[in-house]
Amino acid sequence: MTTTFSPDIVSAILRHMNGDHTDDNLLIARAFVNPAAESATMTGLDGDGGVWDVTVDGVVNPASVAWPAGPITERAEVRREIVALYDGACAALGVEPRPHS
Numbered sequence: 709m710t711t712t713f714s715p716d717i718v719s720a721i722l723r724h725m726n727g728d729h730t731d732d733n734l735l736i737a738r739a740f741v742n743p744a745a746e747s748a749t750m751t752g753l754d755g756d757g758g759v760w761d762v763t764v765d766g767v768v769n770p771a772s773v774a775w776p777a778g779p780i781t782e783r784a785e786v787r788r789e790i791v792a793l794y795d796g797a798c799a800a801l802g803v804e805p806r807p808h809s
Contacts, residue, residue, distance in 0.1 A: 711755025711781045718753060721786060725750040732794050737762045739797035741771040753786065755779045758793070 713721075725733060726749055737748035741762045752759035757774040775789040776796060791808055798805040 711779065713754065713783060713786075717783055721753060722750050725790070729794075732790075732797075733760060735797040735801060735803065736760065736773060736793050737771065739800040740773045740793070743801075755781055758790070 730749075733748040733750055734745060736758075737745040737760050741748075741760065742764050744764050745762045746766075747763040748760045750758055751761050751770065755775075756779050757772050759770055759772050761768050762771045773793060775785075776792040777785075777789060780786065780789060795805050797803070
């Protein structure tokens with residue numbers, strides 16, 4: 709059974725990702741959805757992964773990306789998994805990742 713997070717937790721994570729990490733969203737979309745992605749906005753998440761609206765050739769489609777370590781159940785695990793997606797995207801695309809604090 710997929711873990712769902714409360715709407716306030718999901719909203720806070722989406723606000724953070726779409727406000728502070730727009731470039732990371734795009735890297736994740738290019739690495740794990742479509743290398744031709746023009747933009748990506750995180751629109752949801754649950755215990756299985758994140759969901760992004762990914763724009764390619766002007767067309768927006770939702771795309772799910774599984775968490776690298778597999779399903780999660782705790783809020784604290786979300787950051788770890790998004791960082792892992794970012795690091796994996798950088799590796800796949802040959803981009804130098806920024807340090808994590």
